Amino acid sequence: MEFKDYYATLGVERTATQEEVKRAYRKLARKYHPDVSKEPDAETRFKEVAEAHEALIDAERRAAYDDIAQRHASGQAFEPPPGWDSGFEYSGRGPGNGPGRKARGHAGPAGDDADFSAFFESLFGRGGREDRHRRSSGGGPEQGRDHHAKVAIGLLDAYEGAQRMITLHMPVVDAAGRTTLQERQLELHIPKGVREGQHLRLTGQGAAGHGGAPAGDLYLEVQFLPHPVFRVDGGDLSFDLPVAPWEAALGATVKAPTPGGSVALNVPAGSPQGRRLRLKGKGLPGKVPGDLYAVLTIALPPMTSDSDRQAYGAFAHAFASYDPRSALEA
Amino acid sequence: MADPHPDNAETLVVEEHVSFGLLALCHASGARLEQVQALVAEGLLRPTGSSRADWRFPGQALPQTRRALRLARDLGLDLAAVALVMDLLAEIESLRSRLQSLDAGRSETRHSPLALEDPLAARFRGR
Numbered sequence: 001m002e003f004k005d006y007y008a009t010l011g012v013e014r015t016a017t018q019e020e021v022k023r024a025y026r027k028l029a030r031k032y033h034p035d036v037s038k039e040p041d042a043e044t045r046f047k048e049v050a051e052a053h054e055a056l057i058d059a060e061r062r063a064a065y066d067d068i069a070q071r072h073a074s075g076q077a078f079e080p081p082p083g084w085d086s087g088f089e090y091s092g093r094g095p096g097n098g099p100g101r102k103a104r105g106h107a108g109p110a111g112d113d114a115d116f117s118a119f120f121e122s123l124f125g126r127g128g129r130e131d132r133h134r135r136s137s138g139g140g141p142e143q144g145r146d147h148h149a150k151v152a153i154g155l156l157d158a159y160e161g162a163q164r165m166i167t168l169h170m171p172v173v174d175a176a177g178r179t180t181l182q183e184r185q186l187e188l189h190i191p192k193g194v195r196e197g198q199h200l201r202l203t204g205q206g207a208a209g210h211g212g213a214p215a216g217d218l219y220l221e222v223q224f225l226p227h228p229v230f231r232v233d234g235g236d237l238s239f240d241l242p243v244a245p246w247e248a249a250l251g252a253t254v255k256a257p258t259p260g261g262s263v264a265l266n267v268p269a270g271s272p273q274g275r276r277l278r279l280k281g282k283g284l285p286g287k288v289p290g291d292l293y294a295v296l297t298i299a300l301p302p303m304t305s306d307s308d309r310q311a312y313g314a315f316a317h318a319f320a321s322y323d324p325r326s327a328l329e330a
Numbered sequence: 331m332a333d334p335h336p337d338n339a340e341t342l343v344v345e346e347h348v349s350f351g352l353l354a355l356c357h358a359s360g361a362r363l364e365q366v367q368a369l370v371a372e373g374l375l376r377p378t379g380s381s382r383a384d385w386r387f388p389g390q391a392l393p394q395t396r397r398a399l400r401l402a403r404d405l406g407l408d409l410a411a412v413a414l415v416m417d418l419l420a421e422i423e424s425l426r427s428r429l430q431s432l433d434a435g436r437s438e439t440r441h442s443p444l445a446l447e448d449p450l451a452a453r454f455r456g457r
Contacts, residue, residue: 029405035397036419050404146358148396189341199344199393219344219358219392276434287346 003072004119006052006065014066018057025053051116061124068123141211151200151220153190155227155237159259159284161192188220193286196224196232229257235290237283238276242299243267256294258282265294273298344389352377352385359395365409369398372413 007014010024032039032046039045056062149168157164168184186205194200199219206216230237241256251269255262258279265277275296283290303309342348356363369375370385375394377385398412407415 026405033401033404035401036415046404143357146360191341191343194343197393198346199389201340201342201344201348203340203342217358221393 002119003069004052004117005069006055009048009052010056014069018059021053021056025049025057047116051120054116055120055124065123141213142209143213144207144209144216146216146219147206148219148221150223151188152223152225153194154225155230155232156259157190158194158196158222158224159192162190164188164190186218193235193284193289194222195235195284195286196222198222230259232284235284235286235288236293237290238293238295240297241265241277241294242297243271244301245298248272248296248298258292267296271296344392346389348389348392350387350389350391352382352387355387355391355395358392359399361395361399365399366395368409369395369413372410374398374413374416 007016010016010021010028012020012024016024028049029036029046031037032042032049034043034046037046054061055065147170149170151166151168153162153164164187166186166188168186169181170184174180186202188200188202191200199221202218202220204215205218208215224232229239231239237259239257241254243252243254246252247254247267248271249269251271252267253264254267256265260282263279263282265279267277273296277294277296279292279294281289282292301308303312350358352363352366355361356366359366361369366375367382370377375387375391377387377391379385394416398409398416401407401412401415402409405415
């Protein structure tokens with residue numbers, strides 16, 4: 001197990017006050033919170049920041065952590081000595097109850113609020129997180145909880161619709177109240193035309209109900225796996241279409257890929273680099289089908305022989321008066 | 331874990347085919363009743379129906395509610411502040427996409443198309 005330097009994660013000194021810890025957390029949360037941030041690795045970064053904050057903002061946890069940290073330099077393998085925490089008496093205040101965490105307890109046991117690292121749990125247990133797994137208090141029938149998770153699918157599966165086996169890692173609370181991660185295989189029907197960021201509801205695939213009540217539902221947030229050719233923006237797709245200089249200048253009919261197979265595409269004469277050619281309705285299908293955009297990139301033919309060199313020379317000669325940089329001159 | 335009803339699971343796109351009553355939205359999002367009411371009062375959620383008992387929320391309300399609760403929890407905000415933050419985020423998002431389409435439009439017009447006069451084009455084709 002890797003020792004985690006929570007102070008480094010938040011970028012504060014070991015001597016930082018609770019106020020400074022809070023300030024550092026707020027700043028990083030603004031930068032990396034996945035609901036606010038455009039940073040590519042926001043989710044991973046925010047998880048680390050949230051964990052460090054959770055460990056340091058609580059005075060009891062921080063004292064316990066500091067004690068361990070004194071004996072371990074960051075990056076060393078870390079095994080908590082058995083019973084090391086017996087000297088600390090936790091007041092049982094869960095991470096959910098600290099300042100500014102009023103709304104905690106809402107999240108389903110699965111999904112975007114993935115649990116903290118094994119390191120965190122070896123120090124502080126899962127105790128504080130238990131309030132998310134609210135047990136039913138009465139004995140009456142109660143519908144099972146709804147679960148939330150993310151699923152990454154291929155673009156072409158969304159374009160055509162598909163059946164796919166997926167594997168989910170679901171926390172399951174047993175009779176003794178312990179949480180374990182269980183793997184679960186599920187046959188997923190991917191509806192044709194589903195967009196990135198939309199949610200699928202699988203009725204009855206959440207947690208089991210109690211006392212004869214129905215099971216909860218499973219909600220899956222759709223993400224797309226990166227596609228080697230097509231980029232996605234809502235229902236619209238785009239891709240780079242390389243053309244030779246003479247095709248761009250004189251116009252040409254070229255073969256172009258679409259998710260539904262290749263088509264013949266008219267490149268108008270005099271097309272500049274970066275021109276976007278729209279194929280209406282050839283994006284993701286749906287009530288309002290998306291469009292497909294071919295973005296022209298002008299490709300230079302390689303020079304491999306003397307005659308290639310002569311061809312470029314003749315080109316230069318024919319355009320002797322052309323200055324591509326005329327716009328740069330003041 | 332064995333899947334009890336592998337073939338019976340009905341799959342719907344929440345944003346297109348699902349709507350929620352108040353209790354169903356609470357159940358699906360994990361929000362408490364008063365939290366959903368607060369989000370309605372702040373104008374973030376806009377159910378149809380005149381009384382609370384007939385409120386119908388569009389499918390989009392589920393991800394919105396979950397996002398609001400995450401922001402409240404992780405940034406230490408109350409729900410009024412969350413509603414403001416989400417308004418501003420939506421505005422930033424729409425400005426960004428307008429900027430992007432302006433940039434894309436300009437890339438077509440900024441570079442003037444190659445000034446090819448017909449005789450010149452003919453000369454190219456003649457080779």
